[in-house]
Amino acid sequence: MPRDLTTKQRLFIAAYKGNGADAARQAGYKGDNHALAVVAEKLLTNSDILSAIQTREDREVNRKVKTRVQRQEYWSAMMDSPTTSAADRLAASALLARSEGDFIDKVEIDVTDMAERIRRGRERAQ
Numbered sequence: 001m002p003r004d005l006t007t008k009q010r011l012f013i014a015a016y017k018g019n020g021a022d023a024a025r026q027a028g029y030k031g032d033n034h035a036l037a038v039v040a041e042k043l044l045t046n047s048d049i050l051s052a053i054q055t056r057e058d059r060e061v062n063r064k065v066k067t068r069v070q071r072q073e074y075w076s077a078m079m080d081s082p083t084t085s086a087a088d089r090l091a092a093s094a095l096l097a098r099s100e101g102d103f104i105d106k107v108e109i110d111v112t113d114m115a116e117r118i119r120r121g122r123e124r125a126q
Contacts, residue, residue, distance in 0.1 A: 005048060012043055013052045020044060072099055 005013075011027035020040025021033050029039045043049050066074070078084050078092035097103060 005052070009043065009046075009049060012040075013049060013056060016040075016053050068099065072096055075099075 008027045008029060012023050012029075015026035016023040020043070021036040024036040024040045024043070029036055031039070075092040075096040079089050079096065081089070084092070
């Protein structure tokens with residue numbers, strides 16, 4: 001976050017969740033809803049403030065959304081936990097196996113002479 005932001009601007013960045021007037025009020029700006037909306041509009045035109053809000057939101061999303069590896073670690077821990085019910089351990093095992101592609105049926109199809117077969121089929125159809 002840029003250092004030249006005021007305390008209120010920093011509080012606005014922390015409070016902003018899509019409603020600028022509410023964020024301005026929480027940051028300590030004074031006025032009615034219209035005045036706070038005007039303050040918020042002005043703040044949201046500041047590129048440093050917009051950048052700081054985007055950075056904060058990106059960090060929050062990254063904390064909330066688990067990666068594939070984090071999910072697999074969680075399912076593995078559930079499988080190993082003696083306090084987890086057998087049904088939950090089995091479900092965790094199935095989820096982990098699915099995430100690793102264990103239940104994908106692989107079928108090999110030989111298509112080396114497919115073009116010739118299609119040509120002969122078309123000739124017979126005529």
